[in-house]
Structure formats: C-alpha cells, structure tokens
Amino acid sequence: DAGITQSPRHKVTETGTPVTLRCHQTENHRYMYWYRQDPGHGLRLIHYSYGVKDTDKGEVSDGYSVSRSKTEDFLLTLESATSSQTSVYFCAIRVVDEQFFGPGTRLTVL
C-alpha cells in the first residue's frame, strides 16, 4: 500500500460544471501524476508535478488544470466538464523509479 487515496471515488456530473478530483499521499513523495484510462487507449498522462507549485502538461492536458499547494495533495480540475472527459482517473506517485497508483475515480459527465 503506497498510501494514496483519491476522492471522490465515483462522481456523476453534468456538462459544463466544474469538477475537482483530489489525490492525497501520506509519504511525502515529490513526483505525482494524473492519468486517465479509456478502453483501447490504456492510460494517458494528463498532468504531472515534480514539487510544490511545479507542474507540467502531459499528453492529454486540454480541458484540465492542476494544482499542488502542498506536497501531499495534487488536485485535478475540469473547468467545464464535457462528455469526452467521462473516464476513470488515476493518480500515481513516483517512488525511486517506480510508479504506484491510487484506486481511481470513475467520472461520468452527462
């Protein structure tokens, strides 16, 4: 158990509403990542962070923003959710050269 929690675990929202997903770690690791998982695409990197207030875009960052104001929390925000953002979202932390994943958040945008 890498001490990663994600909240909420499930969410249903409507198109155009803002949504924030939270990733929390208990072990003070520097690197954190947000991925989305869709059938046929595996996992794709949305954003990542290499320290407090240090973040950068991944492969599929359009429509998403992130914030990291303290080491233990990495927030993913959908400013105005769209149906194409219906997905399962995974947070991960880097421990040495491995990544450990949280349990995921299933987001449905109607």
Next chain:
Amino acid sequence: AQSVTQPDIHITVSEGASLELRCNYSYGATPYLFWYVQSPGQGLQLLLKYFSGDTLVQGIKGFEAEFKRSQSSFNLRKPSVHWSDAAEYFCAVGGGTSYGKLTFGQGTILTVHP
C-alpha cells in the same frame, strides 16, 4: 516521442497453459520498462520492471519478462496460467531523466478458461 504497442487486444488461454503477452516500444534512450496488471474494477499493480542488467527479469505471481533491445520488445511470460491471472495487462515505458513520465500500451485483456 516514446510509444508502446501491445499488438494483442484480447488473449484467451486455458488454465495451466503457457502465456506470452507481447510489447513493443519506441524510446530514444535507454528505456525503463514495466508491466502492470489490473483486475476488474481495481487499480494497477506492478508485476515487474527492467532498468538495466540481466535482460530476463522475474516478477511477482510467477511472471517473467525478457528485454530484447534488437527487437525493441519486452514480452511478458508465464509458464502455467492460473484462473486468477485473468485481468488486463499493461506494458509501459519511461526513463529516469524524463520526470518519471510513463507511456502505456493499449492493454491486453487475458481470459482464462477452466
């Protein structure tokens, strides 16, 4: 740009049979390679990894993988599959100098028949 291809979307094997899942990668430097497994409704669990050294690596649950640089491959194998191995398997590539970012393949779903 780095990429990973898992050519088999779905594989079905009988319990007790051997298994090989294919993974081909593209990476400009020395790759770090990983295999993850995901059971239905669960998160991802690391099976094994290759960074350097011996090209045959052993992982958890009786899995092994072989790194072949000349073929840009990192295939996952198991000599005898158990019903509990039914899951989706992901190959991933990354590097130590790229902020640890990983690129995943599309995944292979493994079905095990009794």
